[in-house]
Amino acid sequence: MxxxxxxxxxxxxxxxxxxxxxxxxxxxxxxxxxxxxxxxxxxxxxxxxxxxxxxxxxxxxxxxxxxLSDQAYVRQWFTHREKLDAKLTEMGGGLEFKQTTGKYTIDYYVYKPSSYVADGSAPMMILFSSSGTGYRMMLRHFEAAEKAGLVLVTADYFSNHTFDFYNKKGLRKVSEDHFREMLPQLEVISHDPSRVYLGGDSGGALRAYFYSAVIERPWAGIYANGGWLARDYTMQCREGMRVAMVNGHKDHGAIAFTKPDTDYLSEKRGCEVALFSFEGGHQLATTDAQLEAFEWLLGKEGE
Missing domain, CATH: 2.30.30 (SH3 type barrels.)
Incomplete structure (x- = not known):
């Protein structure tokens, strides 16, 4: 009972x-x-x-x-707890588990690096997972975020299954209402509003591009890991961003769209695009590749 x-x-x-x-x-x-x-x-x-x-x-x-989702949440949390606890102790950063309030309820995760100071100067990146597993996305990226000095946010729910994808007029609403409700709750985290980045893997990268187009913010850049624009060259991505395309050397799907995406972003949207590679296929990038891309997005490549 x-x-x-x-x-x-x-x-x-x-x-x-x-x-x-x-x-x-x-x-x-x-x-x-x-x-x-x-x-x-x-x-x-x-x-x-x-x-x-x-x-x-x-x-x-x-x-x-x-x-079923709560059963998975419990197993996921306790399976990784000991390893994560040790890693956080080693690095010195802090991880917060939160949940949105309002019409929609979404679990999300915030990592603040050991260098973090709540003075409005920290850069922040919001990463979307194609599988909607924000916790796993955090586990795979917080080490690079620590080394780059980047506040990292990941969330559940935002998966390829929650795309509204295509209709006769092309790519349209992508759970936009959920993210619009969530965003003000992320903005209470002390950060530099001129250095907020969007990103993700595969469909998560497409989501990042889309949100940069439909949600008016001074988005600083996009981290696209094995993701592309899905041939939608009418998408009005924010102009003047830095875009880091990070692909496995065997990710033939993503690589095939590198040139047309780069041409569109640079010529039509005035974005600065850089390409990064790692050994692998259509998968999450290695920590080294993540860090190289993060530091380029932050303008640290010459330091």
């Missing part, structure tokens, strides 16, 4: 030690009932999850009684 869990409308808490995930988030049972809680522990042998409400009252629930 499910134990009752008091509801709370707390948004999120920053976590210093990752011994437990102390981000309050919305959970859901298989029957659709929702509640707010933070996860304290998961016993993989009994498959019991320990939760707590904002008053500190603990309760237990079988992981399999939760929604």
């Amino acid at each position: 499910k134990k009752a869990i008091l509801l709370s409308l707390i948004t999120s808490l920053q976590i210093g030690s990752l011994a437990a995930n102390t981000a309050v988030r919305e959970w859901q049972y298989l029957d659709g009932k929702k509640f707010q809680a933070l996860v304290l522990d998961w016993n993989s042998e009994t498959d019991v999850v320990t939760l707590a409400n904002d008053a500190g009252e603990k309760s237990e629930v079988k992981r399999m009684e939760l929604s």
